[in-house]
Amino acid sequence: MAWNEPGNNNGNNGRDKDPWGNKDNRGGRDQGPPDLDEVFSKLSQKLGGKFGNKGGKGPSIGGGGAIGLGIIAAIAVAVWFFSGFYTIGEAERGVVLRLGKYDRIVDPGLNWRPAGIDTYEAVNVQAIRSLRGSGLMLTKDENVVTVGMDVQYRISDPYKYLYTVTNADDSLGQATDSALRAVIGDSLMDSILTSGRQQIRQSTQETLNDIIDSYDMGLTIVDVNFQSARPPEQVKDSFDDAIAAREDEERFEREAEAYRNDILPKATGRAERLKREALGYSERTINAAIGEVAQFEKLLPEYAAAPEVTRNRMYLDTMEKVYSNTSKVLIDSESSGNLLYLPIDKLAGKEGSSQSNRKSSSGSTYDQIELESKSNDQQSDSQSRTSGSRQGRY
Incomplete structure (x- = not known):
């Protein structure tokens, strides 16, 4: 029931239920707010009773109330200080x-x-953070390649990292993508997929450092790793074949290089050996010719003094050398018919040794020896006839 509802006790229309504590209408304040001075006076008396005057008597605010407020203020200051x-x-x-x-x-x-x-x-500022960037990118030769790049960085200036740009990590990601696209756009696809990966990594790091310095992000790039580079899935098989062919080409080149390194020293050594043999043969031939010339020069005065005797002596010396290598026996047909001694045992020994030598040689060598033997026999026969006729004349 409301405090001013009709039918309240004592027939005072609910004045006993006045929330402001006004039980009568004196002063016409039954409808207004309470007196603030009275409220503060009551509060002061309660505080004074708790901290200063427990009996509730004495000064209302000048004594115990001030002490209580000071204690509260001191506690608040202590809390504020320690929370800092x-x-x-x-x-x-x-x-x-x-x-x-x-x-x-x-x-x-x-x-x-x-x-x-x-x-x-x-x-x-000491943790190494990682950021990965990747995507489809257009190369210089108008091909499309999927490239992945991992960037490792750390914070070098905390204030710049927090307040120079809105979000330093997101800005670094965008800068990485921009730098990578710029480098890939200046590179050929074959270089990206094979031998140019290290150069692309280095160029991307340099470009990224320039971007970070210009925006003053407070970051330092620690390392840039070129994760992957591959053609689109639609042409992947063709590119795999091309890469395999390139690897075969490199392998063949290495094998050819190894073969050359093996053959060239041998050929060089063989050529050097043949050259030295030719020089040795040349020296031997020249020295032999010089010796023959010297011998001829010594023989020339003797020949000039007695030409006929010298010719006969030279002829006989030559025939002696020729006949010493043959098994033929020459008989002067113009002799007086006296009994001649024939060394059958020596002739038989020479014939046996000649036959054994022929059997041990090859077919072609045997034919060559046979031809030379026949030629020597014919030459010996002709020379014997000539010698016999000359001996008959002498």
């Missing part, structure tokens, strides 16, 4: 803002700030 302590990790740096404006960077350890005035944010 904070800790920065060993791998972190703290960026402190005072009333929203950059103030300083604090080192690891226990630090203090005025709560409600200074705020801070801890940033890990």
Whole structure:
């Protein structure tokens, strides 16, 4: 039931239920708010009773109330002071803002700030972060290739990392994609898939560093790894065949190089040996010719003094050398018919040795020896006839 509802007790129309504590209409204040001075007086008396005068008597605000307020204020100050302590990790740096404006960077350890005035944010400056970029890209020779790149970086300046750009990590991702597309756009597809990967990695890192320096992100690139480069799936088989053919070409070149390295020294050594043999033969031939010339020069005065005698002596010496290598026996047909001695045993021994030598030789060598033997026999016969006729004349 409402406090002013009709039918309340005592027939006072609910005045006994006045929430403001007004039980009558004196002063016309039955409809207005309570007296604020009276409210504060009651509150002061309660506080004074708790902290100063437990009996509720004495001064209302000048004594125990002031002490109580001081204690509350001291507690509040203590809470505010101790809440200002904070800790920065060993791998972190703290960026402190005072009333929203950059103030300083604090080192690891226990630090203090005025709560409600200074705020801070801890940033890990030693952790190595990773960012991956990839996608379909157009090459210089108008081919499409799928390229993946992994970027490792760390924070070098916490303030720039937090407040120079809106989101440094997202900005680095966009910069990586831009740098990679710029480098791939200046490269040929064959180079991207095979031998040019290291150059692409280096060029991408240099371009990315230039972008980071221009935007002043507070980041440092640690390493850039070229993860993958492959053609689109629609032409992958053809490119695999091309790569296999290129690898075969390189293998054949290596094999040819090894063969050349094996053959060339042998050929060089053989050519050097033949050259030295030719030089030796040349020296022997020249020396032999010089010896023959010297011998002829010694023989020339003798020939000039007695030409006929010298000719006969030379002829006989030559015949002696020729007949010493043959088994023929010459008989002068113009002799007186005296009995001649024939060395049958020596002739038989020479014939046996000649036959054994013929059997041990090859077919072609045997034919050659046979022809030479016949030629020597014919020459010996003609020379014997000539010698016989000359001996008859002598």
